[in-house]
Amino acid sequence: MERTPFAITLDPNTSLANHTGNWRTMKPIYVDRLPPCNHACPAGENIQAWLYHAEEGAYEEAWQQLMQDNPMPAIHGRVCYHPCESACNRGHIDEAVSIHAVERFLGDQAIAQGWRVACAPRTGKNVLVIGAGPGGLSTAYHLARMGHQVTIHEAGPQAGGMMRYGIPKYRLPREIVDAEVARIQSMGVTIRLNSRVDDLEATMAEGRFDAAFLALGAHLARRVEIPGVDAKRVLDAVTFLRDMEGAARPKLGRRVAIYGGGNTAIDVARSVERLGMEPVIIIYRRDLGHAPAFASEITEAQDEGVQFQWLRRIAQGDESTLTVEEMALDEQGKPQPTGRFERIEADSVILALGQRADTGFLRRVSGLRVREDGTIEVDGTMMTGRPGIFAGGDMVPGEQSVTVATGQGKKAARHIDAYLRGSAYVKPEAHEPATFSRLNTWYYTDADASKQPLLNLVRRRSSFDEIVGGLDADTALLEARRCLSCGNCFNCDNCYAVCPDSAVIKLGPGKRYAINYDYCKGCGLCAEECPCGAIDMVREVK
Amino acid sequence: MTTERIKFYQTGTFTAGNRLLDEATRTVQSRLDRTNSLNSGHRACQGCGEALGARYALDAAMRASHNQLIAVNATGCLEVFSSPYPESAWQIPWMHSLFGNAPAVASGIAAALRAKRRDDVTVIAQGGDGATVDIGFGCLSGMFERNDDVLYLCYDNEAYMNTGIQRSGATPPFARTNTTQAVGEHPGNPIGNGKNVPRIALAHGIPYVATASVADLHDLERKVTKAIGVRGARYIHVHVPCPLGWGSDPAHTMKVARLAVESGLFPLFEAEFGKVICSTPIRRKVPVERYLELQTRFKHLFGPPQDTEALAAIQAMADDNIAVYGLME
Numbered sequence: 125m126e127r128t129p130f131a132i133t134l135d136p137n138t139s140l141a142n143h144t145g146n147w148r149t150m151k152p153i154y155v156d157r158l159p160p161c162n163h164a165c166p167a168g169e170n171i172q173a174w175l176y177h178a179e180e181g182a183y184e185e186a187w188q189q190l191m192q193d194n195p196m197p198a199i200h201g202r203v204c205y206h207p208c209e210s211a212c213n214r215g216h217i218d219e220a221v222s223i224h225a226v227e228r229f230l231g232d233q234a235i236a237q238g239w240r241v242a243c244a245p246r247t248g249k250n251v252l253v254i255g256a257g258p259g260g261l262s263t264a265y266h267l268a269r270m271g272h273q274v275t276i277h278e279a280g281p282q283a284g285g286m287m288r289y290g291i292p293k294y295r296l297p298r299e300i301v302d303a304e305v306a307r308i309q310s311m312g313v314t315i316r317l318n319s320r321v322d323d324l325e326a327t328m329a330e331g332r333f334d335a336a337f338l339a340l341g342a343h344l345a346r347r348v349e350i351p352g353v354d355a356k357r358v359l360d361a362v363t364f365l366r367d368m369e370g371a372a373r374p375k376l377g378r379r380v381a382i383y384g385g386g387n388t389a390i391d392v393a394r395s396v397e398r399l400g401m402e403p404v405i406i407i408y409r410r411d412l413g414h415a416p417a418f419a420s421e422i423t424e425a426q427d428e429g430v431q432f433q434w435l436r437r438i439a440q441g442d443e444s445t446l447t448v449e450e451m452a453l454d455e456q457g458k459p460q461p462t463g464r465f466e467r468i469e470a471d472s473v474i475l476a477l478g479q480r481a482d483t484g485f486l487r488r489v490s491g492l493r494v495r496e497d498g499t500i501e502v503d504g505t506m507m508t509g510r511p512g513i514f515a516g517g518d519m520v521p522g523e524q525s526v527t528v529a530t531g532q533g534k535k536a537a538r539h540i541d542a543y544l545r546g547s548a549y550v551k552p553e554a555h556e557p558a559t560f561s562r563l564n565t566w567y568y569t570d571a572d573a574s575k576q577p578l579l580n581l582v583r584r585r586s587s588f589d590e591i592v593g594g595l596d597a598d599t600a601l602l603e604a605r606r607c608l609s610c611g612n613c614f615n616c617d618n619c620y621a622v623c624p625d626s627a628v629i630k631l632g633p634g635k636r637y638a639i640n641y642d643y644c645k646g647c648g649l650c651a652e653e654c655p656c657g658a659i660d661m662v663r664e665v666k
Numbered sequence: 667m668t669t670e671r672i673k674f675y676q677t678g679t680f681t682a683g684n685r686l687l688d689e690a691t692r693t694v695q696s697r698l699d700r701t702n703s704l705n706s707g708h709r710a711c712q713g714c715g716e717a718l719g720a721r722y723a724l725d726a727a728m729r730a731s732h733n734q735l736i737a738v739n740a741t742g743c744l745e746v747f748s749s750p751y752p753e754s755a756w757q758i759p760w761m762h763s764l765f766g767n768a769p770a771v772a773s774g775i776a777a778a779l780r781a782k783r784r785d786d787v788t789v790i791a792q793g794g795d796g797a798t799v800d801i802g803f804g805c806l807s808g809m810f811e812r813n814d815d816v817l818y819l820c821y822d823n824e825a826y827m828n829t830g831i832q833r834s835g836a837t838p839p840f841a842r843t844n845t846t847q848a849v850g851e852h853p854g855n856p857i858g859n860g861k862n863v864p865r866i867a868l869a870h871g872i873p874y875v876a877t878a879s880v881a882d883l884h885d886l887e888r889k890v891t892k893a894i895g896v897r898g899a900r901y902i903h904v905h906v907p908c909p910l911g912w913g914s915d916p917a918h919t920m921k922v923a924r925l926a927v928e929s930g931l932f933p934l935f936e937a938e939f940g941k942v943i944c945s946t947p948i949r950r951k952v953p954v955e956r957y958l959e960l961q962t963r964f965k966h967l968f969g970p971p972q973d974t975e976a977l978a979a980i981q982a983m984a985d986d987n988i989a990v991y992g993l994m995e
């Protein structure tokens with residue numbers, strides 16, 4: 125044994141011999157939490173994850189991440205009502221991240237660069253999809269990625285559903301729809317146009333399909349009679365908007381009135397305005413505050429010259445005028461007649477009073493339950509009462525939007541895949557929410573949201589050119605970088621830096637961190653100083 | 667003039683690292699190869715600001731000096747919790763002196779290095795506020811006055827913590843310590859006593875004086891790095907919360923330090939040759955109560971009844987700092 129110096133009885137040692145971890149009563153653990161944006165997205169996108177890639181300028185990775193959930197980012201970046209942004213935690217600081225603008229940027233990049241996704245090997249299973257709207261396209265895409273053969277039967281002359289025959293061009297250019305549909309076709313999905321299905325069982329037997337997904341949408345317009353007005357001069361919104369896609373423009377009079385207060389009424393009015401008709405009047409029974417249309421859409425329409433007659437009911441009409449009755453709202457916000465009438469000049473009326481699903485032919489299919497309003501009942505797996513037949517989109521009860529249809533398409537695809545395998549799809553357990561109160565906002569730089577460029581008013585009123593422009597690459601990058609990465613580590617090194625005990629191990633660039641429990645005293649500093657709330661302190665069990 | 671901050675519209679600019687910034691703009695603390703001058707296994711309390719401040723400062727100093735440095739440590743928590751024989755948490759050449767003589771020992775080492783013509787080695791002396799502003803003050807002033815080639819780092823936790831929370835010349839007014847109990851007509855530390863050593867250092871006209879806080883890592887590392895590049899006597903006064911002595915949650919060490927800066931009570935500035943040359947602006951100003959209420963040493967001020975006079979006096983100190991150092995420009 126070596127001799128120690130005079131008066132020294134112990135060998136020198138490092139403090140690493142002293143395991144201070146045994147002081148701990150609470151211990152830090154790394155977690156992934158569910159960001160509010162992801163939670164709110166009807167298509168179930170992992171927004172935080174794709175923004176993380178986009179922040180680095182890794183756009184193709186970002187797009188691939190996005191495509192795991194949503195096959196049509198360029199479309200959604202334009203028309204999705206983006207509930208993600210209403211939920212975004214950054215809204216509590218300054219303004220929500222402009223998620224849709226970055227999504228659109230990625231979608232447009234993918235189209236420009238021709239990015240593609242990979243599909244699993246063929247399974248030999250054959251699925252019928254009816255309807256090439258967002259619901260049908262989404263299901264087909266996800267099933268194709270899983271290796272199944274998919275054939276879509278579409279009644280119309282082109283694919284897209286309401287994305288082509290409803291939403292006007294100035295909000296969604298048709299090249300975008302074409303490009304995203306073509307990409308789905310290039311994955312092996314067959315789309316049979318002009319082939320309306322009116323006998324489901326026959327079609328399934330004929331094509332030897334193992335399962336079917338129905339996404340017929342809601343295309344039957346609700347109509348009202350207007351006494352004194354020739355039915356030829358009364359159009360409905362869906363017919364009008366569909367005809368806008370045809371070679372000949374729909375026949376209208378000189379002065380057009382639109383009846384209804386929803387987004388469809390606004391879309392119709394703005395389209396009529398662009399045809400050079402004036403003035404365009406929207407008549408609605410309730411007031412601005414009670415109109416179902418988005419306030420932003422109403423303002424944009426007003427900017428373009430659309431006039432609004434709030435609190436009016438169309439009572440009757442003749443060749444060139446309409447008699448409208450003034451309404452008053454009762455306590456419940458319901459419009460009640462006042463007995464005061466006035467006349468306005470109008471020689472055409474377009475009804476925008478809502479649509480219902482045209483599902484009459486499905487009543488014959490045993491097991492399927494068709495509701496009075498035309499919608500079809502489905503269970504939690506999107507399956508109808510008939511095993512192997514699933515449905516989604518506007519034809520099932522619930523919220524109606526492109527994104528909801530796309531999300532239901534994904535969900536249905538997962539359950540159809542499980543059905544085809546004779547198993548059940550088990551949804552992974554959702555993470556705990558990444559609430560705003562868990563963030564340490566000190567660490568985030570102040571930055572206002574980027575603004576998308578808007579077409580000038582003259583061009584807006586006279587053409588169907590797209591109104592809202594996309595972000596350029598620099599702006600899209602800055603916008604992505606506004607994301608706070610709620611509840612998911614973004615490798616900021618804070619925990620690694622703030623631990624007084626050097627008990628956080630950095631695993632390498634991009635590889636996150638681990639706690640060295642031999643030395644962690646459980647002070648909680650790392651959890652407190654994690655900007656995004658990705659560390660939990662939990663009770664130590666010894 | 668105020669210190670320029672990196673303006674980069676994205677998440678995490680104020681964080682230790684940032685995968686989107688180039689390596690050079692990230693902190694030393696974010697690096698895989700940081701020295702960890704003060705290693706794991708030391709016996710500082712949970713959430714110790716002093717342990718953190720020392721590692722921040724010394725790791726930055728190691729990098730700036732290309733690992734050529736010797737540190738002398740005064741007695742105090744930092745010395746005691748890091749080196750109970752036979753263990754040492756130090757991963758740098760480190761020497762213990764006495765409570766009162768660290769600056770003198772460092773001056774001696776600097777003289778020895780000069781005699782050996784070793785101008786590549788940085789000498790650091792460090793100690794707590796007690797060691798610095800009270801007992802070692804004579805040696806420190808001498809070191810300044812002779813302009814000895816030493817960087818002195820004071821870790822200010824505002825009392826003698828190692829011996830059980832006794833008042834020092836750096837204890838703030840009204841704070842409860844074991845020698846300034848929260849009893850009687852004027853509870854806590856009397857107002858008007860104590861001294862401001864950064865300003866006294868400045869009055870010596872030495873090449874570099876700065877204040878820093880564990881709460882602003884970027885700022886702290888920049889100042890240490892700058893100081894390493896200067897020859898002669900240098901002084902950096904680092905604000906380091908003590909959860910035990912201040913009665914704050916160990917998890918709040920950073921938060922408490924940050925609020926001291928953001929309220930204006932602990933101004934961050936730099937001075938060269940006796941002149942203040944710049945200060946670090948307050949980002950999100952807060953009233954002093956936000957800082958005080960997190961610490962039980964100020965609990966008696968919040969009553970009932972609330973000591974509005976004392977709170978106003980503390981707020982006046984903060985406002986004065988803001989005006990003097992231009993913290994809100």
Ligand SMILES: Cc1cc2nc3c(=O)[nH]c(=O)nc-3n(C[C@H](O)[C@H](O)[C@H](O)COP(=O)(O)OP(=O)(O)OC[C@H]3O[C@@H](n4cnc5c(N)ncnc54)[C@H](O)[C@@H]3O)c2cc1C
Nearest residue numbers: 255257258259279285286290321340341517518524525526
């Ligand atoms: C004017 C207007 C504007 C809108 N704007 C927006 C918006 O900005 N954002 C948003 O999220 N949502 C918007 N929506 C709602 C959205 O378009 C729908 O919720 C969505 O398209 C529903 O998708 P889907 O797949 O269920 O049906 P659809 O898109 O309606 O597609 C159904 C398809 O099935 C076909 N089909 C029907 N029956 C048969 C059959 N028997 N055989 C074969 N094919 C058949 C149809 O031709 C159609 O192509 C708007 C709707 C309208 C009307």
Ligand SMILES: Cc1ncc(C[n+]2csc(CCOP(=O)(O)OP(=O)(O)O)c2C)c(N)n1
Nearest residue numbers: 741742743765794795796797825826827828
């Ligand atoms: C000459 C002398 N007097 C008293 C002591 C006892 N002593 C050791 S550390 C200390 C207080 C240290 O206070 P400070 O310098 O503020 O460091 P802290 O422990 O607070 O970090 C005292 C009084 C001593 N070691 N030597």
Ligand code: SF4
Nearest residue numbers: 161212213607608610
């Ligand atoms: S800040 Fe980012 S992660 Fe958080 S809610 Fe907004 S988009 Fe999602």
Ligand code: SF4
Nearest residue numbers: 623644645647648650
């Ligand atoms: S900061 Fe360090 S010691 Fe404190 S809880 Fe986190 S890992 Fe443990």
Ligand code: SF4
Nearest residue numbers: 613614616617619654
């Ligand atoms: S502090 Fe930063 S590096 Fe650590 S877990 Fe949180 S986000 Fe990740």
Ligand SMILES: [Mg+2]
Nearest residue numbers: 794795825827
């Ligand atoms: Mg002290």
